Every structure is written in structure tokens, then in C-alpha cells.
Amino acid sequence: MNPVLRPRSLFIALGVLLALAFFLSLALGPVSLHLLDSLQALLRLVGVPVGDDTLEQAQLIIGQIRMPRTLLGLSVGAVLALCGVAMQGLFRNPLADPGLIGVSSGAALGAAIAIVGGSLFGGIPEAFAPYLLSVFAFAGGLGVTALVYRLGRRDGQTSVATMLLAGIALTALAGAVIGLFTYLADDATLRTLTFWNLGSLNGASYARLWPLLLVTFAVALWLPRRAKALNALLLGESEARHLGFPVERVKRELVFCTALGVGAAVAAAGMIGFIGLVVPHLVRLLVGPDHRVLLPASALAGASLLLFADLIARLLLAPAELPIGIVTALIGAPFFIYLLLRGRA
């Protein structure tokens, strides 16, 4: 049960892992590029004039396809893991998941409205559709989370237990409304919805990347400022108050960060499960529960893990690709079961 690594060694290991994941994510894909070409193309992209124009194809593939995709994966993985830490801290339960406060189901509802509603009422230009989907998913996640938070509040205090129950109830309600939209959808729309629910980094572009990068940056800067408060929160809310932390404000910030982070991640890449649950858990096993280490380490580990999962997703069935949510669930769920069994022993 005792942590096995010192924070310093962990950060070095995770830094190397992420660098490796980043490099492989740029170097590998269905199109096989020579290592030398990849490196030269990369240098050309940052403005170093090496090689010649035969590198145009490599430059395009790395610059326009793999780089935005890698940055998207990095961002999504980091933000999901960070929000997982925040939720496990808020609920004081190492098995909590960002989905608990309704952000995922809200985003799924928003997506269903955009996908099915768009095809039902017609009139949405095809070029605008993906943006609409992202906006709706993001708004849905934020909206449902706000409602969960509102339901958990009474007399100026937020009851985490009530929030948990409200999250379950609203998730069920959102599920029912999604069911209704599913019923109204035609076959093709239904498949779009299904695929969206499985998540994908496919089709990443810089234009759609920056909102998520911005949110990830904000969450990654903000949450560590609350690391000590999160530590104290694990003792209990009143204990944290007695240690001088503005507990209500901290809870509000945690909920807001999670709604923002998970909402943006889901909006950009669809539903990708288990990262938020498993990564913090894994990191905690390695270095213990201190949030000052846990938060940045989880962000690094989440980013690396998602990049590796995406490599599997894009290489396994090439030239077709597997939705990444399937990969993360196939790795995450058995690992989670292993953790449960291990905890019982």
C-alpha cells in the first residue's frame, strides 16, 4: 500500500514517457514515413530549412494530421486525468469518476440534440455541423453540471452526497432524453451518435483544437493551486474548514473546473472513458495521495496513456481506425477490476 516511488523519480519517468508518446504519435501512423524524413519534416515545420521539397507529403502528414491529433490527445488525456483527481478529491473517494456530477451525460445529451436534432430539423450546413456538435456537447455538460450543483445546495452549503444522488438522477434523465432522440433518429444519424459515444481523435485540426488547449491550460494551472485544499478535503469537509480552507469556494471551483475541462474534452473528442478514473488511481499507487504531486503527475500520465491508446486506435485496423473509447475501455476496465480485487486482498 505504501508508495513505491519518490516524486522526483516519478516526474522524470513520466516526463520520459510523455516525450516518447509524443514522438511516437508524430512518427507512427498508417502512412509509413522514414524516421529521417519525419525528423526533417518536423524541423521544416518549425522553420529550419533542411531537406528538399520531396518532404512536402511528410510535412503535410505530420504538420496537418498528426500534430493536431497529438496535441488533441495530449490535451484530452491531461484534462480528463486532472478532472478525475478533482472529483475523487471532492467526493473523497478514490473510485469517483468525472461522470458523477453529470458532465458526461450532459455532454452526451447535447451531442444527441445536435446530431439528431440537426438531421430532424435539417438546415444545418454540413461545414458548420461539427462546431455545432462541440458547442452543444460543451453546453450540455456545463448545463447539467450546474443543475446537479444547484440541487446539491441548501442554505449556502453544498452537500456532496446530494450532488452524487442528483448526478445519478440527472444522468438517468439525460439517458431517457437521449433514448427519445435515438428513437427519432434514422439509421445513419444513429450510427453517427454511436460513434460519437465511442470517442475519436480523428479529424483533429488546429481550428478546433485551441478552445480545448486553452481550457486544459487553465485547469492545469488552477487545480494545483488547490492541491493543499484537496489534501485537507480528504480528511473531511469540516476538518478542511478547521484547517482554514474556504471549503464552499473550493468545491465550487472543483465542480466548475471539471465541468469546463471534461465538457471541452468531450466536445472535442467524444466520450473517452476510464482515463479520469484509472489514471489518478494508478498514480496514487505509485507516489501516494498528496495532491501536490498527484495533480501534475496525473496530467502527464493521462496525456501519455491517451497518446498510446490513440496509437493503437489508428494502427490496429489501418487504413480504418478503431474508436479510441473502445481502446481505453478495453485497457481501463480490466485494470479497474484488477484494482478492485487487489484492494480486497
Add this chain to the structure above:
Amino acid sequence: MLRADSINVQRGDSRVLEQVSLELVPGQVLGVLGPNGAGKSTLLAALCGELAVSAGSVKLDQRELSDWQGVERAQRLAVLPQSSTLNFAFKVEEVVGMGRLPHATGRERDQQIIGQALAAADAQHLLARSYLALSGGERQRVHLARVLAQLWPGGIGQTLLLDEPTSMLDPLHQHVTLQATRRFAEQGAAVMVILHDLNLAARYCDRLLLLERGVPRAMGKPEEVLQAELLQSVFGLEVLVHKHPERGHPLIIAR
């Protein structure tokens, strides 16, 4: 110094605390006694701001409790709840170290204090253990060390509230814990402790408050409060009150 002036606490329609006034004096330990449901924990919650009072006032150092800023207050007032649920594998020194969060005394000094507070609770040998691997009694001592560390070394102007700190301890550690509490008070801190064991209260407290259904029945020195008829009417238990043969404080024996 913490002072409550005729406070009432309302829960729904029923009044769970009525007209309680008390003052926690530097250097002294006040014991709170009473049967289950008498309002002891409610009183503690009202004194640390967890529960709002419906009448009366609670003041810390002559200032309304609610006017204190979080960290400022945490440096003066520490609270040990009846039980804590911590589900994460912190090391014992990390748990005690959380008591230092309101301070910026530096890593080295904090480490020193953690060691001293653990020693006071006779838990120094647990320093590097995982909290989750501890027994219930060991966990209780670790949390005591945590609140001691929060106010360490203790002095005038600091207040410590303890809710049944001995409930899970073996006889030796019941005494060790209360001795540590006493020594802490002797540094100048004001201490309030909720207890069930009348003899422990008689031995370690300077004054006692006896509560019954939210109403104070008696307040004063142990020999004034621990009287056979009073105890019988409040607890419904027939007792003999003797004098401790060596120490002279009251000794309560069930008949």
C-alpha cells in the same frame, strides 16, 4: 480564548441547545459530560462555527467567530471530531503535517513539530506507516497529533476542542492522551474536551459542564459537579462518590 454567551441551537422545530454560556480559559481544561443526546457534540459544533446559533453569540478573542478569516482562525482554533473518515493512503507524517497547512513555518520546522506532536500522542513510531494500515485507536491518536500540530506548541490565545478523543483507546492511551492534552493546556491553550468516562473527567479537567437534553445542569470544579444525586438524576445511574486515595479528586463507582 473562546466565549459563548447564552447560545441556543435550533434543529427544525426543536431546540437542541438552550441557554449555554461558557468561557474557555487559557491554561485550563473544561470537560463536557452528559448522556447520549444531551447536546455535547452540538455544543462543540456551535463553538467552532459548524452549526449556526439561533440566539446568543460565540466570540474568539473578543471577536465574533464568524468574522475570523479561515487561516487566521485555524491558527487559533483546532477541532478534533469524534471520528474521521480518511480513505486515502497518506503516510502518518503527512496526515499530521496537514495540521501545519494554515502555517508557513517552513518544511524543517514543520517536520520538527510533526515529530513532537506525534510523540505527545505516543504515536511517533507510526511516523512512516500508511494511515490505512492503522488500527482505530492508532488512527485516533494520529488525528490528535494532527490537531496538536495545528496549534503547536500551544499558548495563550489558542483554543483546542476535542470530541471524545479517548473513545477508541486502550486504558493506557486514554491516560496518555489526556495527559498530553493537559500538558498542552499548561502551555497556555484553552481546551474543551467531551468525555464519557467520569473518572477521566475528574482526574484531568479543571472544570466540568454537565449537560442534559441541551440544558446545562451544572458547571464548576469536578468535586462540585460530580455529586451522587446530580449524576443519578442526569444519567439515571446510582453511583458512589469517593475520594481518590492518592490524588484526592472524586472517584465515581457504580453501585
Add this chain to the structure above:
Amino acid sequence: MRLSLSILLSLIMPAAAFGAETLPQRWLSAGGSLTEWVVVLGGESKLVGVDTTSQHPATVTKLPSVGYQRQLSAEGILSLNADVLVGTEEMGPPPVLEQLSAAGVRIETLSAKSDVTVLEHNLQRLGSLLGDEAKAQEVFAHYQQQLNRQAQWVSAAQSKQAAPRVLLLLGNAGGNPMAAGVDTGANWLIEQAGGHNVATHASYKGISNEALLALDPEVLIVADRRLRGDEAKQALLKSNPALAATRAAKAGRIVVLDPTLLVGGLGPRLPEGLAALSAAFYPASQPLLVEAHANL
């Protein structure tokens, strides 16, 4: 004048119509019917990959699969070195199409609407991309002729017998059958074959046993995604015992249809399918003979 010149040129040396180098040589087809048409127009050897909806002819399923038409992978397609990606408006996601066209892949989006003029346009487009517009014209003329004969046959048959009331059920190994609504390709098929669709809803919807009995179709068409022929019929009857009480079942008028005919617009195998349906709708009339394309 220019048009006729280009037709003339294409008759003489087909590949020269656009100049040999501008004609795409490596084709990727994302759309079942379009793939079939490419094959009919003689372009099978140019196909380097297809999507999962391309199931006919069986030989194309041996080609690399780029996945579902709505979830194409940009790099996957680039790795096949495709010059052109042909697909329907279902093809996506849009950002991937943008990336592909930025990488120099020609994107040809053709409509999947069940409509003859749409088909004419599609065939023209495919023909010119394959460098054989004459063949495309010939194929279309033949197809239109088949549809005309079909229409004539139906009106002749209807003079002897009223249009039957028809319901099409799309199932999966007999379970959860969904009834085809009025805006579906199935509806077009039923009407062209001379039937009357008894369903009034839009798209494909699950339907209760009671509603099924109330609609009481005279002919039931069964399209099953997993089972073929008699197996499909038996599976459906087994999982939905109430069906046995319909007029269609009592009279043994249950027809099995290949579900791939229902999606992706008008495909080359459609006339055969129509003729088979018509024969089932009007058992008293002499069935229409339709010859299949040689290479399908």
C-alpha cells in the same frame, strides 16, 4: 459543340478525354452502390480500398477497408495513396475530408438519393473520372430502359389486380424488426414494384405486434442484416409469433429482400430486386425477366 466534341474524342480514345495524367488511377469508394457502379463501369482494377458498406460484388470485400463511411481516417486513406475518394453525402467526418483535400486527394461527393436524374448525373461523373463516358451513358440508358419496362409491367399488372398493401421489415437475425417508413429507400422500392406501403411514419421505426396486426399487410418484405433467404423468414416468424396472424403470413406471401438494396441510392442490382418484388406482388402476371450485369 464542345460537349459533342468531347464525346467524339472519348469514343475514339477513351483515356484521352481529360488527358491521361489527370484521370485518377487509384480509387477509394465509400458507398455501397457507388462501388457497384464503379465495378459495372469497368473500374474495379482501379479500386485500392472501400468502406464497410461496400459488400458487392464479393471481390471488393477483399480490398483494404477504410472503415465506416462516416468515420473515415485521413491518414488511413493517405496510406493507400488514393487519388480520388468517391462517396455519398453521408461520407465524413467533414474535418477529415478537408484534410484529405488539402493533401491533394480529390473528393467526389455524389448524392445517394433514390432518384433517376441523380443517378444519371452520378454515372456521368463516374464515367468521366474513369475516362469512359460513353460506357456510362450506355449503362444509364440500359438502366432507364429497365426501369421503364418495370413501370410498364406494373401498370399492366395493376389493370388486372389492385396494388397490394405491403410492409417492409428490417430485422437483425429475426429480432427487433423495424418497419420502413415513407421517406425511406424501401418506400421507393415498394412503390416502383407496384405495391402500397401501409406504414405512415418516417424513417425506420420499431413496431408493436398489435400495430402490425392492425396494419395487416397483404405482402410482407423481410430484409435481414444477418440472415439470408428462408432462414431470415423463419427467424422473423419465430421471434414474432404475432406475425403468423397477418394476411401476408396466412397466404404465405413473405418475400425476402437483400438489405443492401435499401441503402445508398439506386444501385445496379435494383432492377432484379424490383422484378422479384413485383412478381411477389402480382403472382398472376408473367414475371418480368431482367438480366444481371455480367461483372456483378
